[in-house]
Amino acid sequence: MKNCWRNTVKATAAKWCKPTVGSLLASCLERIHSEAAAHPRYRIPTTTSWANIQKDGTYSVIPRSAGGEITPEGLVAVGRIAREFNLYTKITGSQRIGLFGAQKDDLPEIWRQLIEAGFETGHAYAKALRMAKTCVGSTWCRYGVGDSVGFGVELENRYKGIRTPHKMKFGVSGCTRECAEAQGKDVGIIATEKGWNLYVCGNGGMKPRHADLLAADIDRRNAG
Known part of the structure; x- marks a missing residue:
């Protein structure tokens, strides 16, 4: 070393x-x-709390919602937990529900109830894939030409938990109108009439960068 x-x-x-x-x-x-x-830059994040400390000393908890999907039962469970532990709730920019204001001593019980309701960690604290942001795609949108939600869920579940040099974000759009902002993600996939366009190296942070087109009109198997 x-x-x-x-x-x-x-x-x-x-x-x-x-x-x-x-x-x-x-x-x-x-x-x-x-x-x-x-070195803190390389350290594997703690998984004992599965939470991020906030400016006031409380913690945020973000369960995974692959592709931005969540069931009615999941919504009810999140609402019940938020009410029980007096948590502030917000839809994050990653299409997930963030629970803010958690006390450290409450984290084990919060996660026990979330896991019991079918949730898992969204790795919001880790150097790993955070999410695959999606639009509603061809399932609902009249402009959609590809199943962006289904593809996003597939990608997120395939690559979740894998350690990366930094946090990773995916985006999958169901057409070139690009509602999922895939070209501003580390990996972006956009449906076309002939298949999928694969983009890489996008960024929406302090120095925004438009992603580069790596491959055009490829099939779903090769795009993922």
């Missing part, structure tokens, strides 16, 4: 090399190298 750091410290791309090396080691080695583990 010291040799890796020494060889990259003066390189122009050192700020990209170090996180990459640290992430690869953390992912591949059964026992994480002590130097990688000691």
